[in-house]
Amino acid sequence: MGSVSMATPVQELATDGQDPSERYNYGGSGGGALNASVPLVEIPTVDVGSLISSPSAANHELQKLSLALSSWGCFQVVNHGMTDSFVDRVHEISKQFFDLPKEEKHRYIREPDSIEGYGTDMIVAENQTLDWIDRLYLTLNPPNQVQLKFWPEKPETFRETLQEYGVKLGELNQILLKAMAKSLDLEENCFLDQYGEGEPVIMSARFNFYPPCPRPDQVLGLKPHSDGTVITFLLQDKEVEGLQVLKDGQWFRVPVIPDALVLNAGEHLEVSKLGEFKSLYHRGMVDSERERVSLAVLSLSNPQMGVEPIEELVNEERPSLYRKVIYGETTHFDYYKSGRTLIDDARV
Ligand SMILES: O=C(O)CCC(=O)C(=O)O
Numbered sequence: 001m002g003s004v005s006m007a008t009p010v011q012e013l014a015t016d017g018q019d020p021s022e023r024y025n026y027g028g029s030g031g032g033a034l035n036a037s038v039p040l041v042e043i044p045t046v047d048v049g050s051l052i053s054s055p056s057a058a059n060h061e062l063q064k065l066s067l068a069l070s071s072w073g074c075f076q077v078v079n080h081g082m083t084d085s086f087v088d089r090v091h092e093i094s095k096q097f098f099d100l101p102k103e104e105k106h107r108y109i110r111e112p113d114s115i116e117g118y119g120t121d122m123i124v125a126e127n128q129t130l131d132w133i134d135r136l137y138l139t140l141n142p143p144n145q146v147q148l149k150f151w152p153e154k155p156e157t158f159r160e161t162l163q164e165y166g167v168k169l170g171e172l173n174q175i176l177l178k179a180m181a182k183s184l185d186l187e188e189n190c191f192l193d194q195y196g197e198g199e200p201v202i203m204s205a206r207f208n209f210y211p212p213c214p215r216p217d218q219v220l221g222l223k224p225h226s227d228g229t230v231i232t233f234l235l236q237d238k239e240v241e242g243l244q245v246l247k248d249g250q251w252f253r254v255p256v257i258p259d260a261l262v263l264n265a266g267e268h269l270e271v272s273k274l275g276e277f278k279s280l281y282h283r284g285m286v287d288s289e290r291e292r293v294s295l296a297v298l299s300l301s302n303p304q305m306g307v308e309p310i311e312e313l314v315n316e317e318r319p320s321l322y323r324k325v326i327y328g329e330t331t332h333f334d335y336y337k338s339g340r341t342l343i344d345d346a347r348v
């Protein structure tokens with residue numbers, strides 16, 4: 001594994017209102033100002049209540065889900081069973097952590113070769129353009145991989161709220177992966193079995209903090225990427241928009257629906273679904289005046305079991321475009337460093 005150094009948290013750079021250094025400047029990479037007008041688009045919505053209700057209502061919702069994943073690679077998850085007040089608590093702990101004094105946050109700073117904890121964009125090359133983002137990354141599951149020393153003790157409700165959110169999203173993950181299988185006429189547990197997610201689910205939480213940035217025309221919060229996940233549940237900031245998605249070569253702004261979650265298809269889902277469901281290419285923008293906080297919960301596959309196309313989907317008319325990849329010890333850093341993705345490794 002390559003060594004990964006770390007920059008100063010952006011939040012500490014951002015306080016003096018100065019223009020960011022060249023290291024954060026994506027300008028000149030062609031294509032003009034990053035914040036040039038990008039249209040707002042309504043991505044599809046999937047109602048989880050309907051998915052788990054009567055077969056006829058569920059069927060209609062399954063069709064929406066499958067269309068959303070094949071055309072967009074994402075949808076807004078609504079009626080997910082979590083109360084608004086609970087989701088508000090999740091928003092609050094996310095903001096409150098980044099509002100803590102610098103010294104308090106530094107208690108959770110990540111180690112150079114690990115992703116777990118508080119830190120900045122990973123620096124893997126000297127000439128890398130950096131993202132205007134600070135992050136807190138915490139493994140949620142399986143329990144033996146949780147590193148509690150990185151779980152903030154402040155705000156006081158942080159740990160219990162995140163724990164509960166993880167349990168709820170674990171349930172939602174199961175419901176949605178089963179629904180995805182059903183929408184393709186597959187046995188409902190086929191993904192769960194393949195990802196080794198029957199017991200226990202592998203999940204991590206990534207809190208993203210984008211301080212205000214005086215140059216939203218040149219600086220990105222999060223460079224364009226697809227997620228190295230099966231699926232990602234994104235809780236956007238309630239007020240400040242920032243997520244953009246690429247569809248048919250064009251960027252679109254994703255509106256904020258308070259308390260809805262944006263579900264992104266990740267690279268592992270694309271491989272196992274033979275590309276029937278596309279992984280979402282997306283980026284995070286910065287705002288010149290306001291900070292933005294989002295929380296991504298990642299549903300991950302088991303590295304030892306690997307990712308492979310679901311066999312039932314492969315036939316003569318639809319030969320497999322991908323092969324099995326057991327990525328094992330290949331970490332997110334390795335992929336990040338090489339600029340490759342799991343999809344590149346899987347493509348035949
Ligand atoms: O902040 C956002 O809206 C996007 C976050 C994201 O894409 C990620 O954490 O992978």
Ligand SMILES: [Fe+2]
Pocket residue numbers: 225226227232282
């Ligand atoms: Fe992402």
